[in-house]
Structures are given as C-alpha cells and as structure tokens.
Amino acid sequence: MNNQTILALDTATEACSVALYHQGQTTFLDELSPRSHTQRILPMVDKLLQQAGISLKNVDALAFGRGPGSFTGVRVGVGVAQGLALGAELPVVPVSNLLTMAEQAYQTLGAKSVIALIDARMNEVYFAQFERVSEVWLEVMAEQVCPPEKAIAQFQPQADTVVVGTGWAAYPQFNEAKLPLVVSEITLPSAKYMLPLAMQNVIQGNVKSAVEIEPVYLRNEVTWQKLPHKQ
Numbered sequence: 001m002n003n004q005t006i007l008a009l010d011t012a013t014e015a016c017s018v019a020l021y022h023q024g025q026t027t028f029l030d031e032l033s034p035r036s037h038t039q040r041i042l043p044m045v046d047k048l049l050q051q052a053g054i055s056l057k058n059v060d061a062l063a064f065g066r067g068p069g070s071f072t073g074v075r076v077g078v079g080v081a082q083g084l085a086l087g088a089e090l091p092v093v094p095v096s097n098l099l100t101m102a103e104q105a106y107q108t109l110g111a112k113s114v115i116a117l118i119d120a121r122m123n124e125v126y127f128a129q130f131e132r133v134s135e136v137w138l139e140v141m142a143e144q145v146c147p148p149e150k151a152i153a154q155f156q157p158q159a160d161t162v163v164v165g166t167g168w169a170a171y172p173q174f175n176e177a178k179l180p181l182v183v184s185e186i187t188l189p190s191a192k193y194m195l196p197l198a199m200q201n202v203i204q205g206n207v208k209s210a211v212e213i214e215p216v217y218l219r220n221e222v223t224w225q226k227l228p229h230k231q
Contacts, residue, residue, distance in 0.1 A: 117167025
C-alpha cells in the first residue's frame with residue numbers, strides 16, 4: 001500500500017473487527033461477539049491505536065463496513081464511524097462487507113472470481129458476485145437480497161469460482177444445486193481485508209465526509225436516520 005494511515009472497523013455481522021495500517025504494518029483484532037458490538041468496538045479501536053503509539057488525529061482516513069449485514073450491526077458500525085470521523089475530522093470510506101470477503105478470498109486463496117453470500121434470515125441471502133480484473137474488482141452480479149433459489153439462478157460460475165460468507169451453509173438449496181464451486185472457509189468479513197480496498201479509494205479520492213455516509217441494508221423497508229448535519 002502506501003504511507004497513509006488507515007483505520008478500519010466492522011460490526012455488520014456476528015464478527016466485530018478493527019484493523020490499522022500504519023507505517024507499512026497491518027495490525028488487527030477480530031472477535032466473535034454478536035451481541036456486544038457496542039461495548040467492544042471502541043476499546044478495540046483504542047487498543048490498536050495505543051499499540052501503534054498514535055491517536056485518532058494521526059489517522060488519515062477511516063474505513064467501515066457499510067453493510068449488508070444485520071440491521072443492528074450495520075447501524076452500530078455507521079454510528080461509530082460517524083462519531084469517530086466527526087470528532088477527528090477524518091474522511092471516511094464505506095466498504096462493502098460482501099466485497100471485503102471477496103478481497104480475503106483473493107488475498108488468502110488467490111481467488112479472482114467470488115460469490116459472496118451472507119445469511120439475511122427470513123429465507124433470504126445478501127448476494128453478489130465479483131470478478132477481479134487488472135487489480136480491480138468488478139460486480140458480475142450487483143448486491144441484492146433475495147431467496148437462495150433466485151441467487152442460484154444468477155450465479156455465473158467459472159471453474160475456479162470461490163464461495164464466501166455464512167449464506168451457503170445456512171440454506172441447503174445451495175448444496176443441493178450441485179454447482180461446480182469451491183466453498184471456502186471464509187464466512188465472516190474482517191476489517192483487515194477492508195484496508196486494501198479502502199486504500200484504493202483513498203488514493204483515488206473516493207472518500208466521504210462523516211455526515212455523508214449511509215448504511216446499505218438492501219431491504220427497502222428499512223429506513224435510516226442520519227446524524228443531524230453540523231451547522
């Protein structure tokens with residue numbers, strides 16, 4: 001990456017994670033804490049910053065998991081990101097939780113074709129398919145929420161397509177489809193793999209202010225109340 005210092009955090013799923021890229025080094029903390037994100041996320045941020053010997057004021061940009069994921073988890077992540085970014089006047093990079101797992105599959109397995117599925121409950125999954133071309137991720141199938149059968153109908157599997165996320169194991173329809181796919185052990189996103197995605201956006205100037213960021217729920221019936229704009 002480069003000499004920017006980037007902090008990433010994610011609470012959108014059962015995983016609670018924080019990662020820091022500083023002076024060429026990546027440090028991270030991952031916990032499985034589905035019901036205690038609000039209690040854990042800020043102490044985890046503080047711990048990483050202390051280990052690096054820096055404060056939030058030394059961070060150049062803040063990345064966060066903008067969803068899709070659980071309604072509460074996504075809301076917590078956006079709220080914490082807004083609070084930290086407003087206080088330290090940081091630019092913010094929203095990162096897809098589905099794309100984060102695709103990046104992990106690329107970094108750890110060399111995958112360049114990835115189907116990402118997160119269990120959305122109610123017999124639905126959050127689904128997208130990505131392909132990596134010339135160091136850039138392209139959406140083969142756009143992020144959506146749909147029943148397993150609809151997701152399967154949209155799969156565009158290649159010989160080496162890798163599946164990531166909790167969605168595959170949650171519904172037997174996926175296994176029953178007998179598709180030529182490589183099912184990985186990557187089930188939850190990690191902030192560690194948000195860092196390279198965030199860095200790309202920072203370099204390209206694709207950043208937002210704290211008051212501009214919004215969660216991505218994919219379900220239309222969910223509404224979000226942003227923090228009031230500062231006058």
